[in-house]
Amino acid sequence: MSVSDTEKKPMQKSPSDIPAVKVQDVSITYRTTFERVPTFKSALVRFGRGERAVREVKAVQNVSFDVNHGTTIGIIGANGAGKSTLMRAVAGILPPTSGRIEVHGRVSTLLSLGVGFNAALSGKENVVLGGLAAGLSRKEIEARYEEIAEFAELGDFMEMPMRTYSSGMFSRLAFSVAVHMDPDILLIDEALSAGDASFKTKAAAKMSELVTNSRTMFLVSHAMSSVRELCNDCIWLHKGKLMMRGEPNEVIQAYTKFLQVGEAEAVSLEDL
Amino acid sequence: MNATSVDEEFNPSVHVYEPHKVGLPALRPYFKALWQRREFAAEMSRTNIRAANTNTFFGQVWLVLNPLLLAAVYYLLVDIIAGGSSKIDAGERFAHMCGGLFAFYYFSGAMTAGAASVVGGGKLLMNQSFPRMLLPLSAVRTAFFRFLPTLVVYLVIHLAMRQRLHWAMLLAPAFLIMLTVFAAGMGMIFAALQVYFRDTTSFLPYFVRIWLYLSPVLWFAEQAPAKFKGFIQYNPLYPLIGGWADLLVRGDIPKWQMWAGGGFWAIVAFVIGSLFFMSREREFVVRL
Numbered sequence: 001m002s003v004s005d006t007e008k009k010p011m012q013k014s015p016s017d018i019p020a021v022k023v024q025d026v027s028i029t030y031r032t033t034f035e036r037v038p039t040f041k042s043a044l045v046r047f048g049r050g051e052r053a054v055r056e057v058k059a060v061q062n063v064s065f066d067v068n069h070g071t072t073i074g075i076i077g078a079n080g081a082g083k084s085t086l087m088r089a090v091a092g093i094l095p096p097t098s099g100r101i102e103v104h105g106r107v108s109t110l111l112s113l114g115v116g117f118n119a120a121l122s123g124k125e126n127v128v129l130g131g132l133a134a135g136l137s138r139k140e141i142e143a144r145y146e147e148i149a150e151f152a153e154l155g156d157f158m159e160m161p162m163r164t165y166s167s168g169m170f171s172r173l174a175f176s177v178a179v180h181m182d183p184d185i186l187l188i189d190e191a192l193s194a195g196d197a198s199f200k201t202k203a204a205a206k207m208s209e210l211v212t213n214s215r216t217m218f219l220v221s222h223a224m225s226s227v228r229e230l231c232n233d234c235i236w237l238h239k240g241k242l243m244m245r246g247e248p249n250e251v252i253q254a255y256t257k258f259l260q261v262g263e264a265e266a267v268s269l270e271d272l
Numbered sequence: 273m274n275a276t277s278v279d280e281e282f283n284p285s286v287h288v289y290e291p292h293k294v295g296l297p298a299l300r301p302y303f304k305a306l307w308q309r310r311e312f313a314a315e316m317s318r319t320n321i322r323a324a325n326t327n328t329f330f331g332q333v334w335l336v337l338n339p340l341l342l343a344a345v346y347y348l349l350v351d352i353i354a355g356g357s358s359k360i361d362a363g364e365r366f367a368h369m370c371g372g373l374f375a376f377y378y379f380s381g382a383m384t385a386g387a388a389s390v391v392g393g394g395k396l397l398m399n400q401s402f403p404r405m406l407l408p409l410s411a412v413r414t415a416f417f418r419f420l421p422t423l424v425v426y427l428v429i430h431l432a433m434r435q436r437l438h439w440a441m442l443l444a445p446a447f448l449i450m451l452t453v454f455a456a457g458m459g460m461i462f463a464a465l466q467v468y469f470r471d472t473t474s475f476l477p478y479f480v481r482i483w484l485y486l487s488p489v490l491w492f493a494e495q496a497p498a499k500f501k502g503f504i505q506y507n508p509l510y511p512l513i514g515g516w517a518d519l520l521v522r523g524d525i526p527k528w529q530m531w532a533g534g535g536f537w538a539i540v541a542f543v544i545g546s547l548f549f550m551s552r553e554r555e556f557v558v559r560l
Contacts (some may be wrong), residue, residue: 092287101289103286120323133402248439
């Protein structure tokens with residue numbers, strides 16, 4: 001599961017010199033209500049008291065960076081640093097509150113596990129549904145379905161309702177779908193945490209294959225070793241702010257130092 | 273999905289995401305993307321129909337069993353418990369009640385499912401970017417296909433009650449289409465409202481129930497209770513279900529006011545619903 005040094009060359013420029021993803025001074029603020037689920041009653045009560053409903057959560061603050069084609073960029077940071085929010089913004093799911101994001105290419109997402117899967121439907125139906133939602137045609141999905149099923153190694157389970165799946169099977173299918181959507185830009189968020197050892201190896205190999213085909217990949221992970229091995233660029237977010245950008249080794253070092261956790265200990269805690 | 277540079281929106285190769293101004297997305301690319309992904313809405317509704325009754329003993333038979341039980345319950349309520357008003361045209365009354373009830377339950381089912389589609393589609397919304405309007409529209413499609421077997425049930429009841437077949441019955445689908453458009457519009461309004469006020473879910477069934485009693489379902493349109501006479505024409509379902517039942521049950525071609533009223537309400541609900549939905553949909557993810 002190691003990637004040769006040639007694949008780790010930092011940031012080959014694409015012919016056109018246009019970055020795959022351009023994030024310019026982006027801030028994302030969630031405006032959430034005080035209560036967990038907004039209700040009419042609490043809105044009335046608030047209205048009576050003349051209070052405002054929103055509490056602002058600044059998930060991402062003034063982050064700017066460019067990512068060139070063919071880069072595998074790791075995004076690290078503590079829980080709640082804004083990593084997933086940033087990924088959702090790049091995928092076009094969350095609108096930025098200010099700033100501008102420019103994406104050149106087709107994005108495929110593997111965000112928090114269970115990508116829109118409906119548990120009552122079979123794995124196969126979910127693959128078709130997910131592909132159609134992503135804007136593929138039925139023919140394109142059929143062409144990819146065999147590969148997806150083979151890669152996920154679920155066998156007969158592909159025809160069974162997904163409520164019968166284990167969490168590992170879920171993540172295997174989700175990963176398989178994401179990488180076979182033929183994306184120009186692949187967003188992966190904590191994808192490998194649930195698969196078993198052999199699937200993790202296979203997934204890592206698939207990812208490095210995508211990287212050699214000069215796909216652009218965003219890898220959000222708490223597993224420093226996989227960031228170190230797969231990525232040739234790295235971003236460290238902390239509480240919504242961009243702390244550092246650079247060589248994975250350097251950034252990881254700074255991050256682990258920041259967390260005041262010894263390198264050795266951090267490695268032993270990882271799951272990949 | 274909130275690109276302000278118009279032509280790039282939903283374009284597969286270049287996307288620009290900028291803070292959206294309050295208001296509508298660019299309509300042309302929006303509807304283009306909506307049309308491109310119509311297959312997604314269709315597939316979602318197909319799989320939902322397939323998955324809906326897989327755990328039950330009767331399975332898809334429920335599509336026929338539901339309207340039969342519904343007719344039985346209201347027969348008990350109106351003709352037996354309440355004593356029925358007249359025994360003269362009992363067959364026609366019963367056929368009318370069934371035709372009206374089935375249409376009303378189709379409408380309320382489409383509206384309620386459309387309303388629940390956005391909040392219920394949580395994970396899909398969080399992880400995929402697509403025109404959100406596909407969700408309520410898909411729910412309406414589901415309701416429509418679940419309604420089709422009901423039409424056969426009605427036809428059987430119609431014949432069993434010794435009602436005659438009229439050529440005018442063939443015009444009834446026109447009102448069904450208006451009713452569908454109206455339901456889609458209402459579904460979108462409530463879907464967007466439900467994101468902001470979750471209480472809408474609990475409130476909606478009572479709203480629907482009152483609407484049932486205020487509509488010409490359990491009584492003929494022209495026999496509206498005296499109390500309702502003053503304002504009944506403001507009920508959108510008065511022309512929609514009234515016209516439907518007139519054509520279907522008695523083969524009477526409704527007056528032009530019924531046609532105009534039905535078309536008016538359908539278009540108004542759909543336009544307001546879709547504009548409201550589109551202007552809000554980019555905020556849904558943040559609110560879920």
